[in-house]
Amino acid sequence: MRFMGAERAEEAVASCAALLRTVVGEDWSGTKAAGLEWSCRETVTHIASDLIGYAGNLAGRLKSSYAPFDITVDGDENGDYKADNAGQIEVVEVMGALFSATLRTTPRAARGFHPYPFRSANRDGFAAMGIAEVLLHTHDIARAFDTPYEPPAEVAEYVLTTIFPTVRPGPAPWPTLLWATGRGDLPGREPVTGWRWSNNHVIRADRLALEGVTPAAAADLHSGGDGGFDWVEDGPFDGTRVASQMLWQAYEAGVHRPEFGVYVLVREEDDRAVGGMGFHGAPDEQGRVEVGYDLAESARGQGYATEALGALTRWALDREDVTTLVATVDRDNLASQAVVTRTGFVQVGEKGDAGELLVFELKG
Known part of the structure; x- marks a missing residue:
């Protein structure tokens, strides 16, 4: 983009x-x-x-x-x-x-x-x-x-x-x-009496910056673009594009909460994007919110996912509206299971007709 x-x-x-x-x-x-x-x-x-x-x-x-x-x-x-x-x-x-x-x-x-x-x-x-x-x-x-x-x-x-x-x-x-901005009317909407704009959120980890994806960047990512990021050669991975499409759909529906959206993982040393991580939506009434992530294949095995997930979970669990983080991982994806367990998640169940998905939780 x-x-x-x-x-x-x-x-x-x-x-x-x-x-x-x-x-x-x-x-x-x-x-x-x-x-x-x-x-x-x-x-x-x-x-x-x-x-x-x-x-x-x-x-x-x-x-x-x-x-x-x-x-x-x-x-x-x-x-x-x-x-x-x-x-x-x-x-x-x-x-x-x-x-x-x-x-x-x-x-x-x-x-x-x-x-x-x-x-x-x-x-x-x-x-x-x-x-x-x-x-x-x-x-x-x-x-x-x-x-x-x-x-x-x-x-x-x-x-x-x-x-x-x-x-x-x-x-x-x-x-x-x-x-x-409180300067006009739209059919079917209440007048706006107070407003602020919102810049994108950034969460700092050790080697990475988790940069919040705006609706503009999400639209570009889910349509095949780079979202304005300088990706490693084999990025972004499919999961980041799918998550960006979900973000855009939430934006179009008026239910997007940017801090609980998608983050692109950017290496501080060279400003290259290596993956995506974020939430499947805002916390529910019990304070539960699901996380997901992916990395470009060339960036795997270097601890980036563990580092980023640790930073994201610490940020989330410091909030009053989050009590529990949930991660769903394929039974065959041993590397991703290792990431969530190293971050402190505990397996609490299974999903799918044949139990092909494992459910992990991390409580505040």
């Missing part, structure tokens, strides 16, 4: 600038943006600040806080640079260009600080967050001047499938994104 974040960001900024030029003669300072406490001028500055701020956090690989800077838009008495509405548009375009350049030059595995919900985001996440800020606040300004605005559908879809994994797809991406 080719990384599309930079291109989508450029499309978003272009659509914003085009809308702003239709209202360039209006009173931006004296008009509040719809639904906000900021004036339209302050909102345009906010768009530019978000673009360069996100670029800074990603480029700097910041770990614990936002980069401590902001931008102001001023003019001088000599007219060397201008602070009128047209100048504001130029600032957005410049910040957008810097944002897109950062996205293009940042390695796939790089992450920077963002508070919600897991304290970091990768370049896909930053791309989607920056695009969301551009699209949504351009909408707020357009509404203030009663001017129609609709960005390209694929740009809104990129945002939804990257950082709104729990939002069930609607009839079209743009009205769905407006509904998800």
